[in-house]
Amino acid sequence: MDDNWEPPVPAGYSDANRAFIQAFMARGTLTFREAQKLLAAIQSAVSDDGSDDTDNTDPQSITMADFENFIRTAREAVEPLDFDIRNTRDQVRGGGERVWAFINAHSDPATQLGTSRTAEEVAYIKRLLDAMFEKHNTARLEVMAVDEGQALRESRPAGGGRASNVNGNNNDDGGQEEEGGGSAAATSRGLKHSEVLSLLSSLVAEGWLDKSRDGFYSLAPRSLMELWSWLVATYNDADTEWQQIKFCEACKEIVTYGQRCNEPNCTIRLHDICEEGFWRTRGEKKCPKCSTPWEGNHFVGERAVTSRSGFQRGRGRRARRSTAADAADAAEDVEDEEE
Amino acid sequence: MPARRRHAVQDDEEEDVQRQYPQSPDDVDGDGDERMEVVGQRDETSQLIKNLVRYALACEYSRTPIRRDGIREKVLGSNGRDFKKVFAGAQKQLQATFGMQMVELPTKDRNLLTADQKRKAAKSQSQKETVSNAYVLVSTLPEAYTKPAIKAPSKVQSADGEASYIALYTMIITIITLSGGELSDPRLRRHLGRLNAAENMPGMNPNDETSPSEKTELVLQRMIRHGYLVRVTESKTTGDEDATTWHVGPRGKVEVDKDAIATFVRAVYGGSNDELEKKLQMSLKIKERKPGVPETVDEAAEEAPDGDPGPSDRRRGRRRQTEAEDEDDE
Numbered sequence A: 001m002d003d004n005w006e007p008p009v010p011a012g013y014s015d016a017n018r019a020f021i022q023a024f025m026a027r028g029t030l031t032f033r034e035a036q037k038l039l040a041a042i043q044s045a046v047s048d049d050g051s052d053d054t055d056n057t058d059p060q061s062i063t064m065a066d067f068e069n070f071i072r073t074a075r076e077a078v079e080p081l082d083f084d085i086r087n088t089r090d091q092v093r094g095g096g097e098r099v100w101a102f103i104n105a106h107s108d109p110a111t112q113l114g115t116s117r118t119a120e121e122v123a124y125i126k127r128l129l130d131a132m133f134e135k136h137n138t139a140r141l142e143v144m145a146v147d148e149g150q151a152l153r154e155s156r157p158a159g160g161g162r163a164s165n166v167n168g169n170n171n172d173d174g175g176q177e178e179e180g181g182g183s184a185a186a187t188s189r190g191l192k193h194s195e196v197l198s199l200l201s202s203l204v205a206e207g208w209l210d211k212s213r214d215g216f217y218s219l220a221p222r223s224l225m226e227l228w229s230w231l232v233a234t235y236n237d238a239d240t241e242w243q244q245i246k247f248c249e250a251c252k253e254i255v256t257y258g259q260r261c262n263e264p265n266c267t268i269r270l271h272d273i274c275e276e277g278f279w280r281t282r283g284e285k286k287c288p289k290c291s292t293p294w295e296g297n298h299f300v301g302e303r304a305v306t307s308r309s310g311f312q313r314g315r316g317r318r319a320r321r322s323t324a325a326d327a328a329d330a331a332e333d334v335e336d337e338e339e
Numbered sequence B: 001m002p003a004r005r006r007h008a009v010q011d012d013e014e015e016d017v018q019r020q021y022p023q024s025p026d027d028v029d030g031d032g033d034e035r036m037e038v039v040g041q042r043d044e045t046s047q048l049i050k051n052l053v054r055y056a057l058a059c060e061y062s063r064t065p066i067r068r069d070g071i072r073e074k075v076l077g078s079n080g081r082d083f084k085k086v087f088a089g090a091q092k093q094l095q096a097t098f099g100m101q102m103v104e105l106p107t108k109d110r111n112l113l114t115a116d117q118k119r120k121a122a123k124s125q126s127q128k129e130t131v132s133n134a135y136v137l138v139s140t141l142p143e144a145y146t147k148p149a150i151k152a153p154s155k156v157q158s159a160d161g162e163a164s165y166i167a168l169y170t171m172i173i174t175i176i177t178l179s180g181g182e183l184s185d186p187r188l189r190r191h192l193g194r195l196n197a198a199e200n201m202p203g204m205n206p207n208d209e210t211s212p213s214e215k216t217e218l219v220l221q222r223m224i225r226h227g228y229l230v231r232v233t234e235s236k237t238t239g240d241e242d243a244t245t246w247h248v249g250p251r252g253k254v255e256v257d258k259d260a261i262a263t264f265v266r267a268v269y270g271g272s273n274d275e276l277e278k279k280l281q282m283s284l285k286i287k288e289r290k291p292g293v294p295e296t297v298d299e300a301a302e303e304a305p306d307g308d309p310g311p312s313d314r315r316r317g318r319r320r321q322t323e324a325e326d327e328d329d330e
């Protein structure tokens, strides 16, 4: 590598492209509407001649083609650095609005979150993902989300002798030992409830988690895009027909919020946002695999809980009930899968 | 988007990609005389450069300084002797792709060190150690690109929180700087009171209805942790109340530089006029020219063998640099 090496950039690459990438990275995700405002501001900056009237580009004048141009150039620029830009539709909100995310090409929770979180927080996030994709994701109740009580229950590593190995591999986080005096130094102390709540709040703030009106935390589109391959590799078993993570029959993306076949053992899933188009192309509303009539009243996501008649009858009772259900599910609680 | 779809999109770009990024020896056009080992070495350096760029961006995301030690440990490993080459390459890559540069943080103000730290520094320092060995990423794009609609996140959720966070630390840093680089705690509180922010500030996540605002104290602590502010608490030996002063932290100095302060002040005053510019010039320059009021005292003390300021110093007493240490001393 000699001194006059110049990093390759896409043809016609300019400060406008650089500003776009900076802004995209700072935001993490972009919708087209957000991109219109951003690109309008960038275009104004390009034509900024130092005079005062700068905000002269109308966001409405930015077309999808303009946006896609910037996305294509940005991807080309960052791909050699193992970053990527992907997009997906929001399963829940905005009528399936498409969301673009700036992501790491090879990502797991530790590499993605490890630099900005303490080791304890990373270990907690792993337990939270286990809770979403294993404990609260059973054939009977495919919630793939946790309420606050369930999130708090993961604040410490599963009890007993297994506590020590959950976090044994990443104790390189200096200065976090203010709670000294614990019995064994190697034991992960977990997080305090207040720490869990503030971590959850910042994960929501950064667009990694969604928090629903009914108080359920689930993976936001940003996480689903960033962790897609890690989630599938971690929670799905190639040798079995049943998979913890299932895909939409229409769009082939992960379903964490949608509908399921009425036949409990069938793995066919559909997003609400994909349903209409899907049935339009078919004669009858039957499961394409097992031909069970599709009634659209069996849910994946928080509605697996909230649609049940018991849910509306008071949060306290629900909390107790789901505690009992958790206890049953947790019996076969799966050990931390990271080496 | 799953990888398989990514390929579909990539295919129509294949030609461009190949032309722009000669990554394997076969792709290199025109320099066929390059020997294989040179190519291999270059590939290794490319990999290290890429890793350093990624490391720098990850640090920036969490607003932790990029430390030379961290680079050695997490990026270079056994290639420590390549530091210069890799660092220079990463700077080029950051500039070319992102319009960013790693900028070295200023060394810690000596008057903000505890007596103990000064002793240590005096011992270990080979005369003039003027490098902090810590960097932050800053944008090198022209000023036109730094306006809030581009720079500050604009979406609801965290972005609003981030925007108000940026506004708050920019304002506090401006006040501190225009006050000569140091602000007493009561005066800071008075300023915050005027902004209705004495008790609470907008939360980082206004969309989370469980915490639309945050305790001012927590936000200030975050500003300290991120290196925007430094809080110095001096316990008086005489039993008076502790005197707390606020200073601009290393990241604050780099990110909110004089231009940013001037821009901020102009925005607050709704534009610029001759009088304002004159004042601005004065206060930002005076601070520059002023022979650093407390600095000189402590600078002199630094020369003393044990670094102790001595009994006559009005700043006698134990200085504690609150919180800011946890990032700096690991």
Ligand SMILES: [Zn+2]
Pocket: A248, A249, A250, A251, A252, A253, A270, A271, A273, A274
């Ligand atoms: Zn779908």
Ligand SMILES: [Zn+2]
Pocket: A261, A262, A263, A266, A267, A268, A287, A288, A289, A290, A291, A292
């Ligand atoms: Zn079926």
